[in-house]
Amino acid sequence: MAREDTDPTEGFVLAASGEGHAVLAQRAARTLREAMPECVIDLFTDQNVDKDVFDGVFALERSWFRPKMESLRRSRFERTIYLDNDVIVLSDLSEIFQVLTRFDMTGVQMIRTNWKLGRVPSASDVPPCFPQINGGVLGIASSARTRSLVDEWERRLIKTGAKNDQPILRDLLWTGDVRFHVLPPQYNMMSHKLLANWDSSFAAPRVLHLGAKLKADDPGDVASAYDLDTLIGRTMAEHIRDLRAADPNVGGNPKHSVPPLSSAIPIS
Template sequence: MTSQPAAAPSDRGFVFAATSPRYTIMAQRAARNLRMVMPEAQVDLFTDQDIDDPVFDQIHKVEHVWHRPKMEAMRRSRFERTVMLDADLIFLAPVWELFDILDRFEFAGCHGNVRRRGMGYADADVPRSFPVINTGVLALRRTPALTDFLQRWEDAVRDSEANLDQPTFRRMLYESDLRFVALPVEYNMMHVPALDRREPKMGAPRILHLMRLDKMEPGDPTQPFDLKECVEPKIYRHARRLLTRDWSLKDQPIGLPRMPAKKKPTAGKAVVSKGKQIKKGLRRRLNRLKSA
C-alpha cells in the first residue's frame, strides 16, 4: 500500500533528463503531473536549456548533449535513491513505494511490450525468455556496481550510435550481477488501449507512458499534460474508475479529475435523432430491394 510521508526524505527524489526545447517543455509538463499527486516530492531536471521553473527543486546542466541524457542524470543524481523518468509520462497516483523496494534491490524497471528483433531479441547470447526492460521509468539505489553499470551502458550506446538504449541495456543487465527486480506493469503502462480491458481487481495504473505525446505539440510548459487530450473519453473514464476502486489508493490523491457528465439530448432532439435512424434504415432496405 502506498505510504505518503509527511515530508519527502532528502535522499529520495525523481529525476527528469531532457535535451532540446521540445523535450524540456515536455519534462516541465510531466513534472507538473507528478506534483499533482506527490506535491512533497523532490524533483530535479537535467537539461541543456537555460530555464528557471519552480516545479523543479534543482535544475542541472548536462555535460554531454545528446539524445540519451538519462544515463548521465542517473550517475550524477544527488539522491541516494532515484526514480528516473522520461518526459512523455503522466502520473495518475503516488508511487512512494518505488523507493521502498530499493531496500532489497539496486535497480527496478518494467517489462517492455515490443518483441521486435531490433529490441535485442535477435541476440543469440541472451535467452528470449530474458525480457527487454523499458527504461522510461527506472528506480535505482546508488552503489558502486550500479554507477559502473550506468557508465558502461552510456559508453556502449554512444559508441554504437544506436537510437535505442534498451537492446544494450538488456544484454548488459543479463550479464551483470546487479540485484534487479521487474516492477508491475502499472508503474510504466505503455499499451494504453489495453487499459480499457483492465479490471479493477488488476489494480489501477500509476504512470502512463504515452509515446503519442512525442508526436503532439509540446504545449504550455506551465501546465500539466491533460490525459483527455491524449485518449478517448471511455479510456479516460475507465482509468479514473480503476483509480477510485483501487483499495491501495484509499485516501490518496489521484491525477484525473472527473469528466463532465454527458448531456442528455432533449426530448425534441431525441425524436429527431430517432427519426433520422428510421429514415436511414428505410433507405438501406429500399436500396437492397432495388438491387435484388
C-alpha cells in the same frame, strides 16, 4: 520526502535535450507534482529552465538524444526514480523507493517483444524470456555496482552509435551482478489501449507512458500539467479513474466493481 529537506535521500530525475523535450519535462514534472506534491524533482537539461516546478536544475555535460544516463549518474539521491518526459504519473510512487532499499534497480519489462525494437539481437545470447526493460520509468539505488552499470551503458551507447539504449541495458543486466526487480506493468503502461480490457480485478495504472501522444515538436503549454482527457479521450480517462476508484492501494474501494470497456476480448 518533503521538499524542504536540504539533503534528500530520495527523489526523481528527468533529463531533456532541446527546447521541445525541456517543455515536455516541465509538463511531466507538473503532473508528477499533482500526484506527489512534496516529492523532490531534479532536471538535467541543456536549456535555460527556471526551477519553478523543480527543486534543482542542472546543466547537461553532454547534449544528445539520450541524457538519461547522465541524469542517473549525477543524481544527488541515494534512491532515484528516473522518468521519461512523456510519462503521466497518476499515483504516489513512494513504494518504488521502498523496493530500492532491497534491490539495486527496478523497472517494467517491455511488452511488445515481437516489435522491431524487441527483436534486436542480443550481444550476450540472452534468452527471450529475459526481455528488455523499458527505460521510461527506472528506479536505481546508488552503489558501486549501479554506477558501473550506468557508466558502461552510456559508454556502449556512444561507442556503438545505437539508436536505442534498451538492448544494451538488457545485455548488461544479463551479464552483470546488479540485483534487478521487475515492476508490474501498471507502473509503466506503454499501451493505454490495453486498459480497455481491464476490469476492477486488475490493479489500476500508476504511470501511463504516452510516447505516441507526446512529441517534442509539439510539446504543448509549458505551464500546464498533462491532461488525461485531452490525451487519451474522455471515455478511456474515465475508465482509468474508475479503475483507480476500485484499487485500495491508491485509496479506492475494492467493492467498487468496474467492467472492461471492451467486450471484444472477454476477461475470465
